[in-house]
Amino acid sequence: MTDELARRIDELMPRAKVDLAELVAIPSVADPRQYPPEKCREAAEWVAAAFTEAGLRDVHLEETPDGSHAVVGHRPPPPGAPTVLLYSHYDVQPPLDGPAWTSPPFELTERDGRWYGRGAADCKGNIVMHLTALRALGESVPVGLKLVVEGSEEQGTGGLEAYVPPHAGELHADALLICDTGNAAVGVPTATTSLRGVVYVVLAVEALKGDVHSGMFGGPAPDALAALIRILDSLRDADGGTRINGLDCEGSWSGVGYDEGTFRTDAGVLDGARLTGSGTVADRLWARPAVTVIGIDCPPVVGSVPAVPATARARISLRVPPGTDARAAQDALVAHLEAAAPWGVRVSVERESAGAPFKAETGGPAYAALDKAMQEVYGKPMSFLGQGGSIPLCNVLATTFPEAEIVLMGVEEPRCRIHAPNESVDPEEIRNMAHVEALFLRHFAASR
Template structure:
């Protein structure tokens, strides 16, 4: 197929693409404990049907121990052609407070060229990108195809890592496309070449056997919540930089966006300053970041006049691609123990770690995808990092060091992933689908 024929086929298929994406988004496929499993399994079944509709001759669900099934599909490579692995996930984040959504989270709604709904971007747009790009070829693929779509990335991504380590031949490929990220802004094409790793833990502080009356004991009895607050605020200096010894700030080699654009995208309130020093790229993609993501303390509505005996916090560390997650975890927990006041008893648990990723080479797949993206977007892509983590990527890089790993997608910084009012821009989705179809054709032709 010519590039013109590919782009025409993508355009002709967009109505079905949007319809299929709506069918996915309407399913509340939240794979977190406490949420119903039926919608997650429905999403797996729909994923299987969609991949079959793309002309793949082999499609099946594969059980994953302790998790939801992987949907796997495969088509053999033509003689002399390479094989490409396409990855995405069909599970989504919980909706959170539905009062903060302008449209119901699981009722996909089109507004001004965008589709709103939980998972519309992360990562059902990645899944529909693969399906729609493959449909262009009507079963006559220019390269070998493998597709793996997991069902619990948002909660327990390490389950697929274990699956890949146990079944390496199932996913072995010359190039691997991870469609679970995107561009800084709509229409601004980018390839993600750096991912921060992550670590997370729960810290518990105890100072008393039981809570005490704040009038009778306050002023002398050590308050566990106050102790925890002092420990957590000690993690950053007055400028907002991490001040834990051993966690140095890094420098990102690529372009950095403007603070004005970042403020608008992040919704930073007027008069509130950004935190940290260095360029935005340095802070977001190449340096450590520590965030308190949850607290177990009495609510304001449920508060009583008491000195607290125990308080807990959930803490997440984002780690530069060249950093070690376990070392960072040990460093931060040791620091919190050191700064705990009044001899408070400190314990840690619920540990999670994940490695980062740094692209180290450029080969024929990278060349092909850059050319495809330049045609689809009308401008050459740039190199960006991503502050988040994709647990599978580091495992693939370690297991298959010879494979080229490509990260792109239809998400953008305004897509509100993991937040209320998540959306995917449908024009951006169309350009990313065209990128993938053009890439598959160019990569196969170059090999032959």
């Protein structure tokens, strides 16, 4: 039966490529300042039509509290069978640096055995994975299905997170397949079990009533930009590792590791540049807080004048591992920044969002069924992976459906370069993970 299922998926791969090409061609960037909002609706309608054709019922668009549209639908379970929710998102990141793309971002292009285009992996490739698995099963889907494909995940505006609790009865399922992650590497079957949370703050430094001439006042006059640099430098130790007073920065990771050489290649680290921090790469990525200065307001080089800056600002993100409370981490970051101010300069810290980390429970029948499916397809047992990124929806789902198993999986892997120019997907990952999903549905049904 598995061989027959694999044959069906092989036959469906040309259609999967056509599906992905059509979806990638729709610039569904959920930011009306950059792209027409009707493109997101066009993508949502494409998704609704495709899942209707794949056998789901009452597939339609639901407006969520942030104004985006989620595609929802269902398929009733056979008598006594469990229900599985399938999740993905159709909105994508903007292309960002257009000239850096080797091929047009909204045109699926095959090159060196991979399919390139914005959203090819994140997350339209996962939509196509779902469709391919369901088409391969045809009328023999052994479980009930719920479908949610959202339209504002990349913008982080929380539409679906707000939609879920009041619609819990419509979305309830025994297992939730959150398909917005992927394998540790091509050919390495993996479930993501840990997500770091993230908090943001904006630090402002004031040192003078206004900019003053550096020739007349430079030296004694406190420099706001220099003070900002000192404060930011205090967030790291000599090795570059995150060090924030009152925050545990020494966690360890027990799942699959991340080879340092592979990480350097995946991250594009320049020759001669050392990785920051200590411990294993996996420790630093998935088990410890990680601070990043993601923006600075200061005089630009072009057009700069010989003046001592009176003010400067920085926006700071802090990734938070499971086991650490996000709000407590934000409190520690704020206190550290305030205490690190040099020379009596004034500092103020604006608190922005705080998203909690997530850790999956892996001892239930859904994970056993997934491990069995992955071993049949890949010939090796499932590994557990952490992710540095955050998916706030997971905590909402865990709170709303405390008895459900939450599984994060998908077609994304490090070479996909999601969110970056030249995003791509390996079609073999679509093929294999569609096969895994179809087998998982069979094995999960048999476990009840």
